[in-house]
């Protein structure tokens with residue numbers, strides 16, 4: 031999406047899909063990609079700023095965007111409310127809108143928002159207190175390889191992540207973790223090895239869902255996207271199978287399939303792996 035085409039009364043994208051629920055079933059889920067203010071963290075692999083405003087989000091616009099997105103969406107049970115940044119950044123999601131947003135979440139049994147550990151513990155508690163549905167926070171850990179985490183400019187160490195994960199669980203908030211598979215200058219083998227180790231770490235930290243995102247050339251990477259490893263679809267199928275086995279039903283592990291040709295047999299295999307999981311082996 032081109033920044034000039036964004037308007038504050040419409041999300042820039044709405045997606046309906048099924049997700050594994052972690053209990054052996056699948057659940058209809060709507061994802062609303064809100065048009066809101068840009069993220070101030072500035073990780074160097076991130077190009078989400080292209081879908082954001084350069085000014086603070088006007089109060090009242092997020093509930094209007096939700097109404098536009100949710101009209102006629104009676105079947106979805108879960109809602110992902112993604113803002114290309116951090117939900118508890120008040121410049122992105124005005125706290126004066128929390129109540130109106132929470133009321134629009136009532137029809138769902140789970141609402142997932144994104145957040146970086148630097149933002150808003152008090153605001154999180156305030157928003158959670160207004161919800162009648164289960165809150166899940168998605169955190170971009172990306173990798174547990176410390177040098178890679180530094181190179182991405184995440185402004186978060188693995189210890190910061192671990193502390194935040196513990197705190198979320200103590201607040202009865204579920205944890206979703208985003209991981210990136212690959213970064214510029216590393217081999218496919220290293221990318222896969224660290225993705226699997228990172229997924230194991232996320233499981234140990236209590237993640238309910240781990241979403242692995244293959245690094246794509248369209249991402250930022252400060253002009254070094256051309257040095258990303260080529261990761262084959264067969265290797266991703268193997269990574270998914272092994273990580274799902276590692277999780278052993280304690281977490282759902284999925285590979286993000288956006289941008290892949292859905293008619294490819296390996297992509298179909300990944301889609302089935304994404305959906306058919308969720309019960310711990312005896």
Ligand code: SF4
Pocket residue numbers: 069070071072073076077078114115116146170184
């Ligand atoms: S990855 Fe997340 S925290 Fe980093 S710049 Fe992008 S939206 Fe902000």
